[in-house]
Amino acid sequence: MELKRTSKMMQSKLVYPPLPEHPTVWEKFKLKMEGLIQVNETHPNTIEYFKSEISILREKKRHCKNFKFTIHPLSKFNEFYEVWCFFFYGLLLIFKTFDFGFIRISFEGPFEYIPGFVIMSIVLDVLSLMNICLQFLVGYTVPENRTIELSLKQIMLKYLSSGHFYCDIFSSIPRVIGWDCNVYIYLILLTLSLLKLYRIRTFITLIKPTAMFFGIRSSTNIFLLGFFCIVILIMHIMTCFQLGIARYRMAITKKFSDKSYASYYLIQLPLEEQYIVTFFRSAEYIFLINIPHLRTSLEPEEVLLELVSYIVGKILFAAVWIITLYTFMAKRALRVRFEEIMTELKEYIKAKQLPDGLKTRLLKYYTYKYQKVFFNEQLIVSILSDTLKKETDVFLCKSLLKQQKIFATVPAKTIVQVMSYLVPQIYLPNDLVIQSGTVGDCMYFIGSGTVAVVSPSGKELCHLFDGDFFGEAALIIKEQKRFTNIIAIEASKIYMLHKTHFEKLFKKTDEVYKIFLETAKERLEETRATEVEYKKKLFDQAHKKD
DSSP states (O other): HHHHHHHHHTTTOOSSSSSSSSSOHHHHHHHHHHHHHSSHHHHHHHHOOOOOOHHHHHHHHHHHHOTTTTTTTTTHHHHHHHHHHHHHHHHHHHHHIIIIIIIIIOOOOOOOOOHHHHHHHHHHHHHHHHHHHHHHTTTTETTTTTTOOOOOHHHHHHHTSSSHHHHHTTTOOGGEEEEEEEEHHHHHHHHHHHGGGGGHHHHHHEEEEEEEETTOHHHHHHHHHHHOOOOHHHHHEEEEEHHHHHHHHHHHHOSTTEEEOOOOOHHHHHHHHHHHHHHHHHHHHHOOOTTTTTOOOOOHHHHHHHHHHHHHHHHHHHHHHHHHHHHIIIIIHHHHHHHHHHHHHHHHHHTTOHHHHHHHHHHHHHHHHTTTOOHHHHHHHHHSOOHHHHHHHHHHHHHHHTTHHHHHTTHHHHHHHHHOOOEEEETTTEEEOTTSSSSEEEEEEESSEOOOOOOOSEEEEEEEOTOOOOOHHHHSSSTTTSSEEESSSSSSEEEEEEEEHHHHHTTTTTTHHHHHHHHHHHHHHHHHHHHHHHHHHHEEEHHHHH
């Protein structure tokens, strides 16, 4: 029976796996560790994939039963892990390119010994290898169809097919392997370390979750932070390439070239001074400015790099304008329109002198309905053809009816009719959906959200979640009024089916009608029994006080 099922679910308090009655220290620790890798309600992206608490609970059950060794992409652990990866990949991109340009190759010998950098290189390479192992355990989201992939096989195939694995493994070969080998082999290992640049895209995608982790919610601020990080990274990479390419020739020929930018004087400078001089040289070509006293080069590979630097600079400037226009003109248009609507609503509330409580509820309603992005729903629907309207209704209600086992035997044609008759409504927390003692002319299906079932005397009977239905008794049992109060606990989207449509769809001889009737009678009997018991309990308590 539906009431019993939801009552048990409430007892679990939406926690899975449930905590034992008398847990040991080890059981508590184990459950805490499992909770870290499960989907987390506070993750910023959870709301995009799971619309209610019960859907999160179902995802936790699916995770524990089928993929217990996989780390959920919307887990608390992965939230911290993404922040770690942002700083770790950023450090690797900076260090690997700096190592390529300024550390590994010297004129006197290709194996310049700088203990601090050698130790740091080994530590970063070891951490990279450990990170590769962890990548095989972290699931991923599929934004196209709003699903979560937790299969280790699929995770492995995606990691291998994306190319990240090969770039990660070859760029993480420890430096000490080529310490005393042939200079050409060492140069090959050096070049392989640049494969870490393939992670630039990953670094950029991690800017937003990292910013949100530290409380930066504004899209403008996130854009500015991302732009700053990208510009600094590009400037650093091009700076390291300016000297790194030139020192390739020196490492092979073991002599200076009069045509090269990398002169004997430059190489003899301390590392920090080499970097500053080379940074300004890189900026000269990227931003197309003239800096006096900087030596030009005639070596073909260096001239080619200068041309690449110039092209990168032009692309960077073009990207700045394109992204700026796109961000502030396209993406913000709907949000700006939403803010305009909210301003109009506030003025309406002010003009009508509505109380503060009603004002808050109106603002919450509009925020939940439009999710801070305004769209003209009436205009969009009016443009659609009847066929497209029906297909849209079918798609929007498909997930709802899939959860209803009661419709398993209903013909497809009837299902389509049911979906076309359903009327969506939004209820805010503490909204009264049904009041006991009133005459009912419709029943309800919960699309997303949670409602409480309360007896006339105030006894909370159970909670109903996504896919549950209620209010059927008043439509089926003759002269039966509503016998419970239904109150929304969280913002809920509920679909209403009117009595006339119900009678049109389901005849009294139908199997579905019989199931509705049996469910209604069971709920009525259980509610009456609970109500009698609760009233007796209240009477006994009052009698004891007297």
